[in-house]
Amino acid sequence: MNKEINIGLFGFGVVGSGLYNVLNLSEASHIKISKIVVKNPKKKRSIPSENFFFDKQTILLDLKINTVVELINDPEEAYQIVKTALKYGKHVVSANKKMIAEHLNELIALANNNNVSFLYEAAVAGSIPIIRNLEEYYNNDTLSSILGIVNGTTNFILTQANEGISYKKAMQIAQEKGFAETDPTSDVDGFDSKYKLSILIKHAFGIHVNSNSIFNNGIRNIKPRDIQYANEKGYRIKLFARAEKIDNQIIGFVAPQFVKQDNFCYQVNNEFNAITVEAAFSDKQLFIGKGAGSFPTASAVLSDISALVYDYKYEYRKSAVEGKVNFTSNFYVRVYLGSENRIDLSRIDLIQEDESFFSDEYSFKIGWIVFSELEKFDFNEWKEISLIILPNEVELAEIQYFTLQNTTELILE
Numbered sequence: 182m183n184k185e186i187n188i189g190l191f192g193f194g195v196v197g198s199g200l201y202n203v204l205n206l207s208e209a210s211h212i213k214i215s216k217i218v219v220k221n222p223k224k225k226r227s228i229p230s231e232n233f234f235f236d237k238q239t240i241l242l243d244l245k246i247n248t249v250v251e252l253i254n255d256p257e258e259a260y261q262i263v264k265t266a267l268k269y270g271k272h273v274v275s276a277n278k279k280m281i282a283e284h285l286n287e288l289i290a291l292a293n294n295n296n297v298s299f300l301y302e303a304a305v306a307g308s309i310p311i312i313r314n315l316e317e318y319y320n321n322d323t324l325s326s327i328l329g330i331v332n333g334t335t336n337f338i339l340t341q342a343n344e345g346i347s348y349k350k351a352m353q354i355a356q357e358k359g360f361a362e363t364d365p366t367s368d369v370d371g372f373d374s375k376y377k378l379s380i381l382i383k384h385a386f387g388i389h390v391n392s393n394s395i396f397n398n399g400i401r402n403i404k405p406r407d408i409q410y411a412n413e414k415g416y417r418i419k420l421f422a423r424a425e426k427i428d429n430q431i432i433g434f435v436a437p438q439f440v441k442q443d444n445f446c447y448q449v450n451n452e453f454n455a456i457t458v459e460a461a462f463s464d465k466q467l468f469i470g471k472g473a474g475s476f477p478t479a480s481a482v483l484s485d486i487s488a489l490v491y492d493y494k495y496e497y498r499k500s501a502v503e504g505k506v507n508f509t510s511n512f513y514v515r516v517y518l519g520s521e522n523r524i525d526l527s528r529i530d531l532i533q534e535d536e537s538f539f540s541d542e543y544s545f546k547i548g549w550i551v552f553s554e555l556e557k558f559d560f561n562e563w564k565e566i567s568l569i570i571l572p573n574e575v576e577l578a579e580i581q582y583f584t585l586q587n588t589t590e591l592i593l594e
């Protein structure tokens with residue numbers, strides 16, 4: 182425990198300044214921020230200006246700095262900083278989910294080759310210690326499913342919408358409360374959730390699936406009529422990042438789902454995040470907490486930094502399956518498709534239609550479809566259509582599957 186952690190901090194925004202304050206409040210005398218690099222020299226700061234630098238080399242070339250904490254909001258620049266820091270033999274802690282999701286295997290290899298740690302607990306679900314748990318506690322292959330609300334902005338908006346507040350008004354409240362950014366596209370269209378899902382899949386099931394290969398449909402097109410349908414059935418709508426392992430196949434996607442009262446996530450409201458993990462013998466377990474915000478996110482960053490004191494590294498034990506398991510879209514899923522225009526609905530063929538309703542104002546149909554067929558549409562941009570997954574889809578215990586014409590079929594009772 183004598184190791185000194187000498188930090189070069191990139192970024193002094195919501196999380197960076199949070200980390201600075203959290204460190205000041207903690208009694209970790211062996212952890213010290215030596216230099217802070219930010220972008221804008223003209224910005225007013227909450228601490229004296231002599232703490233700040235504007236050239237990344239100030240940190241990267243400083244031999245006394247053994248740890249880079251990367252907390253900037255520019256994924257491409259973050260990638261360059263993290264890559265260089267690892268090459269220069271510095272430990273790295275990052276919260277940048279997009280950058281990590283897109284370059285994970287390369288960064289792991291760099292960290293291994295240079296015998297340093299690369300930790301990123303804060304990148305997924307903020308304060309919830311999910312990555313370390315997937316690494317250490319669920320460190321075998323009994324894990325079968327992960328189902329998470331990993332974006333607080335959308336959960337906040339959906340909570341309001343479930344109570345009858347319009348999407349527009351809910352978004353306005355979210356922005357006023359600081360839960361939504363001025364450009365909320367990454368959150369509301371499910372991109373942010375899929376970056377996190379990509380990282381979760383690596384730690385849960387061992388393979389890296391680049392986020393470009395993961396389907397994401399967000400909440401932008403959910404209409405009051407869909408909420409009304411949910412209310413009539415006793416459902417709530419949640420945006421789920423979901424992955425499952427079935428034999429040697431992994432499925433994963435981000436989409437809104439109807440949730441029944443008996444689902445662990447039904448009561449997870451407002452800006453809270455939650456992740457249900459299901460494994461063969463422990464059954465279902467729920468992690469819940471704040472997924473964003475200055476102090477909650479900084480606490481996860483601090484936890485990673487503290488772990489460096491005892492040379493903690495992710496071991497990626499499950500990665501031995503890399504090459505032996507496939508990420509697949511070849512499964513059936515049961516969906517609700519709603520639109521104010523029934524012609525739109527006719528553009529999507531269901532293999533089996535279970536329920537439908539057509540009127541001049543609003544129509545919907547419910548039934549089974551091969552997931553790869555859904556992936557052909559960009560539902561985020563198709564404003565007329567709402568796509569919502571049916572609730573029993575998340576009841577993994579009920580899933581049976583078999584192969585039919587080269588397609589893995591998920592059957593729910």
Ligand SMILES: NC(=O)c1ccc[n+]([C@@H]2O[C@H](COP(=O)([O-])OP(=O)(O)OC[C@H]3O[C@@H](n4cnc5c(N)ncnc54)[C@H](OP(=O)(O)O)[C@@H]3O)[C@@H](O)[C@H]2O)c1
Nearest residue numbers: 192193194195196219220221252253254276277473474478
């Ligand atoms: N906010 C959250 O609750 C939260 C939760 C989980 C994960 N994260 C992740 O944490 C990271 C930081 O988020 P944030 O909310 O703290 O962002 P933020 O408040 O927008 O702050 C971004 C910081 O990055 C600095 N920066 C931008 N480009 C830079 C560059 N090229 N070189 C050096 N500094 C640069 C900015 O400098 P200036 O101050 O000069 O503008 C600013 O200090 C992101 O990856 C985000 O996805 C955030």
